[in-house]
Amino acid sequence: MAKKVKKRKEIKRKLLHKYRLVILNESTFEEKISFKLSRLNVFVTGSLFIVVLIGFTILLIAFTPLREYIPGYSSTQLKRQATELTFKTDSLVNVLNYTNRYLNNVRMVLRGDIENTQVNRDSLFEQFKLDPANVDLSPIREDSLLRAAVALEDKYNLFESNQETGTLVLFSPVSGAITQEYDPEKKHYAVDLVAPEGSPVKSVANGTVIFSEWTAETGYVIIIEHKDGLISAYKHNGSLSKGQGDLVKAGEVIASVGNTGEFTTGPHLHFELWSNGNPVNPTDYIDFK
CATH class of the missing domain: 3.30.160 (Double Stranded RNA Binding Domain)
Structure with a gap:
């Protein structure tokens, strides 16, 4: 011890x-x-x-x-670059898909191709048509207020008022008589409107110009994309006033009546309407009288 x-x-x-x-x-x-x-x-x-x-x-x-610099740790810069590349790849895929759809729509409108032989000829109005027997038509307070507001509007302000309510109103692209009707059996997916050469051609609704070029068969062509999958095409024009990417309003001049292209038979407008990739009868949408 x-x-x-x-x-x-x-x-x-x-x-x-x-x-x-x-x-x-x-x-x-x-x-x-x-x-x-x-x-x-x-x-x-x-x-x-x-x-x-x-x-x-x-x-x-x-x-x-x-x-x-320590083994096992990943680089922050590499992570950031990988994330940015992932976002860019997703964006490029979306742009590529949109471009393919755009080119496919333009190809179908220019060549008159359709995805199937059964063409849906119902107009937009028919798609939203209701049976009055199943609708309560008794006026409500909101309806009375709307009627009073409409009564105070300018009677020539048709398109602007319908824009606010979300209803698509189509205007006649040119003043003229129909010389050839819409005939899907003959693969004529349009109406031909005769008019003096140089007459203004107007957009039928608000939209974006997705094609504005010269083609050998149909001359000067302008194609406008509208809402709800609707596309309008104007062919055989004498000149074009709008270019690809331009925004146009309903009734705005976009071209002039002409006699261009191999398939033309005189000064007229070859007018087509396409809904979700299928041609539809323009007379179901527009009163050409």
């Missing part, structure tokens, strides 16, 4: 024994700096220094780009 106590005292004495660390001038042996140290102080100081160094290293790696 005494030996153990003596040994402990000896260890304690060694740990707490003071030493002096002196820094001397080599030439003059003049004392510059001196430190009083013990083994315990050196051990504690060294341990604290190691802990601080480890902590600082961990923080440096965790919050700086240095972690990218």
Whole structure:
């Protein structure tokens, strides 16, 4: 027992024994700096220094780009680039799909191709037609207010009022008589309207010009995309007033009546309407009288 106590005292004495660390001038042996140290102080100081160094290293790696050089860590820049490339790829796929649909619609309108032989000849009005027997026609307060508002509107402001209510109103593209009717059996998916050469051709509704070019068979052609999947095509024009990408309003002049293209038989407008990829009878939409 005494030996153990003596040994402990000896260890304690060694740990707490003071030493002096002196820094001397080599030439003059003049004392510059001196430190009083013990083994315990050196051990504690060294341990604290190691802990601080480890902590600082961990923080440096965790919050700086240095972690990218450690095996197992992925690069933040590479992650960002991969994410950006993913978004760009999705966008390009969407643009490609839209472009393919656009080109397919233009091809069908220009060549008169249809996806199936059963052409849907119902007009937009027929699609939304309701049976009056199943509708409550008794007036309500909102209906009375609407009637009062309509009564105060300008009687010539037909299109603007229908735009606010969401109803699509189509105008006649040109003033003239129909010389050839819509006849899907003969693959004539249009009505031909005779008019003096140079007469203005107008857009039947608001839309965006998706094609405005010269073709050998149908001369100057302009195609406009409207809402609800409706496309209008104007062929054999003498000149075009709008280019691809232009926004047009209903009744705005987009071309002039002409006699261009191999299939023309005189100054007239070859007018087509397409709904969701299928040709429809323009007379179901427009009163050409």
